[in-house]
Amino acid sequence: MHTSKKGDGRxxxxxxxxxxxxxxxxxxxxxxxxxxxxxxxxxxLEPMYRAPYSNEWKQVSWDWALSEIAKRVKKTRDADFTKxxxxxxxxxxxxxxxxxxxxxxxxxxxxIYQALMRSLGLxxxxxxxxx
Numbered sequence: 001m002h003t004s005k006k007g008d009g010r011x012x013x014x015x016x017x018x019x020x021x022x023x024x025x026x027x028x029x030x031x032x033x034x035x036x037x038x039x040x041x042x043x044x045l046e047p048m049y050r051a052p053y054s055n056e057w058k059q060v061s062w063d064w065a066l067s068e069i070a071k072r073v074k075k076t077r078d079a080d081f082t083k084x085x086x087x088x089x090x091x092x093x094x095x096x097x098x099x100x101x102x103x104x105x106x107x108x109x110x111x112i113y114q115a116l117m118r119s120l121g122l123x124x125x126x127x128x129x130x131x
Contacts, residue, residue, distance in 0.1 A: 030104065037104075073097065077120055098124035
């Protein structure tokens with residue numbers, strides 16, 4: 001078992017199940033590498049932004065970053081959204097945005113992420129584990 005204490009005092013336990021008939025308590029590469037992510041002193045904890053044509057990153061607030069992302073996604077989606085195809089069939093899709101999921105997400109996170117992308121009308125949805 002690996003125990004890690006976060007900066008806010010919370011403790012994270014990463015452990016395998018020694019009674020499991022297949023892995024006998026060993027962790028997959030994702031689980032085994034998790035402590036390196038949690039304890040990384042270079043891990044960014046605040047969003048960073050680099051303006052177009054700038055070579056410098058600046059720290060921004062979470063509110064600004066999320067609002068900016070939402071505005072840009074909506075603008076792109078609205079500009080390219082297709083309600084019906086050439087045959088008149090309802091398709092409700094956009095091909096201007098693509099998504100590549102993360103192998104660091106668990107099954108439940110992948111499900112909700114894909115549901116969100118599909119609700120936006122994305123057609124091109126991939127996952128890092130397949131690439």
